Amino acid sequence: MLRYLMAGESHGKALTAILDGLPAGLEILEEDINKDLARRQKGYGRGDRMKIETDKVEILNGVRWKKSLGDPITLMIRNKDWENWSMKMSSGEDYFESMKDIIITKPRPGHADLTGYIKYNQYDVRNILEFASARNSAIRVAIGAVCKKFLSEFGVEIFSYVTEIGGIEADYKNMSYDEILNNIDEDMLKTPDKSAEKIMIEKIRKAKKDGDTVGGVFEVVARNLPIGLGTYTQWDKRLDGNLAASLMSIQAIKGVEIGMGFETAKKLGSEVHDEIFYSEDEKFYRKTNRAGGLEGGMSNGEDIVVRAAMKPIPTLYTPLNSVDIETKEPFEASVERSDASAVPAASVIGEAVVAYELAKSFIEKFGGDSMEEIKRNYESYKNYVKNI
Ligand SMILES: Cc1cc2nc3c(=O)[nH]c(=O)nc-3n(C[C@H](O)[C@H](O)[C@H](O)COP(=O)(O)O)c2cc1C
Numbered sequence: 001m002l003r004y005l006m007a008g009e010s011h012g013k014a015l016t017a018i019l020d021g022l023p024a025g026l027e028i029l030e031e032d033i034n035k036d037l038a039r040r041q042k043g044y045g046r047g048d049r050m051k052i053e054t055d056k057v058e059i060l061n062g063v064r065w066k067k068s069l070g071d072p073i074t075l076m077i078r079n080k081d082w083e084n085w086s087m088k089m090s091s092g093e094d095y096f097e098s099m100k101d102i103i104i105t106k107p108r109p110g111h112a113d114l115t116g117y118i119k120y121n122q123y124d125v126r127n128i129l130e131f132a133s134a135r136n137s138a139i140r141v142a143i144g145a146v147c148k149k150f151l152s153e154f155g156v157e158i159f160s161y162v163t164e165i166g167g168i169e170a171d172y173k174n175m176s177y178d179e180i181l182n183n184i185d186e187d188m189l190k191t192p193d194k195s196a197e198k199i200m201i202e203k204i205r206k207a208k209k210d211g212d213t214v215g216g217v218f219e220v221v222a223r224n225l226p227i228g229l230g231t232y233t234q235w236d237k238r239l240d241g242n243l244a245a246s247l248m249s250i251q252a253i254k255g256v257e258i259g260m261g262f263e264t265a266k267k268l269g270s271e272v273h274d275e276i277f278y279s280e281d282e283k284f285y286r287k288t289n290r291a292g293g294l295e296g297g298m299s300n301g302e303d304i305v306v307r308a309a310m311k312p313i314p315t316l317y318t319p320l321n322s323v324d325i326e327t328k329e330p331f332e333a334s335v336e337r338s339d340a341s342a343v344p345a346a347s348v349i350g351e352a353v354v355a356y357e358l359a360k361s362f363i364e365k366f367g368g369d370s371m372e373e374i375k376r377n378y379e380s381y382k383n384y385v386k387n388i
């Protein structure tokens with residue numbers, strides 16, 4: 001079974017993750033992973049932390065002479081900001097009286113601060129926000145990049161783009177995926193609609209000027225998947241459920257849709273389901289993909305299409321009302337730095353978690369301890385499907 005665990009505080013020494021269950025013989029290169037790490041750092045609206053970090057992965061275990069060994073793979077990304085935090089985040093020093101002024105007792109509405117403080121019986125909100133922070137999404141993207149590499153060996157391609165920012169929707173419905181891909185500017189908002197992008201940027205700029213933040217929606221597409229990843233035979237093996245849970249587990253994601261999603265509830269059955277056709281060449285096929293490539297918790301061979309809604313960032317430069325945990329007095333918080341919007345970054349994280357779920361289902365279906373073995377199993381299943 002493919003699984004991973006991650007560790008690492010936002011301003012600690014490094015982020016790490018262990019990926020277990022990947023077959024032996026997959027080529028894994030740091031430079032391939034670094035491409036996705038760089039993409040996650042881009043996008044209009046990010047704060048000053050992204051000027052400090054240049055995320056680069058180090059492979060600590062599980063890879064020899066560029067190939068996975070089949071044992072656990074450890075990945076690490078150092079936090080450059082650690083240099084500025086080594087004392088404040090030290091694991092070896094006692095608490096200093098002189099550090100009293102760095103203790104945070106002012107919880108932000110919408111962040112993990114207050115609930116985490118109470119739940120973990122803390123004295124400093126920093127002890128909560130350090131791991132609640134989306135900083136650890138960097139190591140998740142590294143894990144996702146390895147999973148993407150695995151899937152690419154079977155021709156599976158995963159990409160994402162931004163469809164909405166602060167209520168402004170991109171018009172991409174008449175564009176092919178290739179056109180969409182050609183129109184994605186990773187430095188800006190990753191939306192295929194260039195005229196909407198201008199208005200979206202203005203929306204973020206104005207929100208930032210007003211001390212506010214904006215959210216948005218992104219779509220992740222996975223192409224060239226085999227029929228039958230995931231299963232309806234047990235609730236926790238459904239691919240639709242696992243994709244939704246993984247996307248929802250990204251910080252600030254508050255809604256997930258598959259295919260037509262919430263729209264299906266408004267339509268008639270005849271407008272929702274994808275009719276089935278057959279030809280000698282194509283075998284069973286559909287003319288539409290409203291289901292987003294998933295029926296009965298399984299991939300049906302069409303493109304997998306999922307969307308996720310990101311709420312506006314909770315740290316506001318014009319802060320919302322809150323109460324100091326120590327004094328119980330209302331306060332006006334001051335903010336050192338924060339993102340005004342991070343939807344393009346979230347969409348890269350979305351690709352990563354989708355890649356992980358697909359790779360997990362893929363390995364479960366086709367088994368195998370080595371890439372050769374899993375490829376044999378995959379080819380034999382493809383032959384079976386071709387001859388139906
Ligand atoms: C890529 C990315 C960047 C984020 N940047 C910030 C930020 O700069 N400031 C902030 O308060 N929240 C930021 N967030 C959101 C918080 O991490 C998130 O709202 C918080 O952990 C509470 O979790 P919840 O929103 O899922 O309930 C970011 C989220 C993502 C995915």
Ligand SMILES: C=C(O[C@@H]1CC(C(=O)O)=C[C@@H](OP(=O)(O)O)[C@H]1O)C(=O)O
Nearest residue numbers: 047049132133134135138251337338339
């Ligand atoms: C560090 C990242 O995002 C961070 C996510 C985040 C949060 O609260 O989620 C808060 C900010 O952290 P800081 O206070 O250090 O600026 C963001 O910069 C990153 O994406 O790599």
